[in-house]
Amino acid sequence: MSIDTPVASSLSELDKRSREIFREIVETYLDTGEPVGSRTLSRTGQFTLSPASIRNTMADLAAAGLLTAPHSSAGRMPTHAGLRLFVDGLLQVGELGEDERREIDDRVGGAGRRPGDVLSEASALLSGLAGGAGLVASPKSDAALRHVEFVSLSPTEVLAVLVHEDGSVENRLMTAPAGLPPAALIEAGNYLSARLRGRTLSEALSEINSEIAEKRAQLDSAAASLVESGIADWGGAADRTLIVRGQARLLENLDAAEDLERVRILFEDIERKEDLLALLDEARNGQGVRLFIGSENSLFSLSGSSVIVAPYRDRDQKILGALGVIGPTRLNYARVIPLVDYTARVVGRILDKGR
CATH class of the missing domain: 3.30.450.40 (GAF domain)
Known part of the structure; x- marks a missing residue:
């Protein structure tokens, strides 16, 4: 079950008293990690208000989705929405010493x-x-590519050789799709070389995926499987x-x-x-x-x-x-x-x- 909580969209919706009390609650909470009560605020000397008046304002801020009361505590602490409003509108970011x-x-x-x-x-x-x-x-790795070649090492392993335009070469070991014929290695290498030449993998990834998914790549099933395996590994987090x-x-x-x-x-x-x-x-x-x-x-x-x-x-x-x-x-x-x-x-x- 989800509950939508009304959240004040900007500080302009809060009057001066509410903004000052809200700021003090958030700053005190960030400093201590503890919920802040109306009596604590009244003792700071910053407000010429009674604890009852401060409690009323805190209740309004809670109704706006900016404060919450954990458990049975009499104090309030900012909600995530309240913290966001504070960071965006009230936080004063200083310079490092x-x-x-x-x-x-x-x-x-x-x-x-x-x-x-x-x-x-x-x-x-x-x-x-x-x-x-x-x-x-x-x-x-965002270097543009010049050439891609696949070399069979064993019935279960393929070496992908990626040659970049800056002259660097990457060798990546891959698991070979079952029953991969030698012709599929050449076909897959030619296809990727044509699509990637002068581009980074991230630039061409979406186009290659779309072509394969929509059967526009003009690859047989074995070569397409090899290409999909390669770009899945190279486009992910495996080598980062x-x-x-x-x-x-x-x-x-x-x-x-x-x-x-x-x-x-x-x-x-x-x-x-x-x-x-x-x-x-x-x-x-x-x-x-x-x-x-x-x-x-x-x-x-x-x-x-x-x-x-x-x-x-x-x-x-x-x-x-x-x-x-x-x-x-x-x-x-x-x-x-x-x-x-x-x-x-x-x-x-x-x-x-x-x-």
Whole structure:
């Protein structure tokens, strides 16, 4: 059973008093992790209102779908929709301090020139500084292709040879479809070479899939099966690396059985490599840092987690990959957002120098 909750669409729908109380509740919750009560707000000295007046405003904010009361607590905490409204309209994102910038420069830059070492250090660094788990997706291979050839190694194995326009060569071992005749190897290689020449696999993938599905590829069944097997492997996450560091940090400050259950679900989500890579790749569609809160992304809808991700780019602003942080919804967004952004810029710069 699903329940649709009315949500205030913008801050303009809230009066000044409601905005101030809403801001204070969210900031206090992000700082303490505890529901905030009307008496606590009245004691801050920021409001010339009685606890009863504050409670009435809090009830209105809850009716608007921005606050919720966990269990029988007298306090309120922001919903995922409330957090989104706060981040979009009230959050003041600052600049990283010079010490933090220097630490990122020194640690990521000191990891050497090997991409794997740089990415691993970036993931560990993000975890330590942000207080969540650090996530880094290795770059996709986007070099244009010149030629594809299939070589039979045994009745059950085929070697795919991919020659790129920059002269690099990739050899990928594949399982051979049953009963594959030698002519199918040549036919499949010629077909892919014609479709991929001068293009990346990601650019041609949709066209190739459509042609095969609609029987327009003019391939016999054996060659079509070999092509489908190849593009399924090459277009997926099989040859990409997902680096996750700091999962133990997600176990910190657990004080209830339901918190432990959410983290258990989150750990299961993190194990789903292809789904997590797809989430990180969504950062490739944006210009900067992207934030997913709770159910805004289906992968983490049950664990109620937040993910902050950003692409890292080369000197020509071409996106190489993405990195980010995953943690509870009460992450310190004002600090973590610029942290992820700056780390992405440092990683992009270092990897670009090593190419």
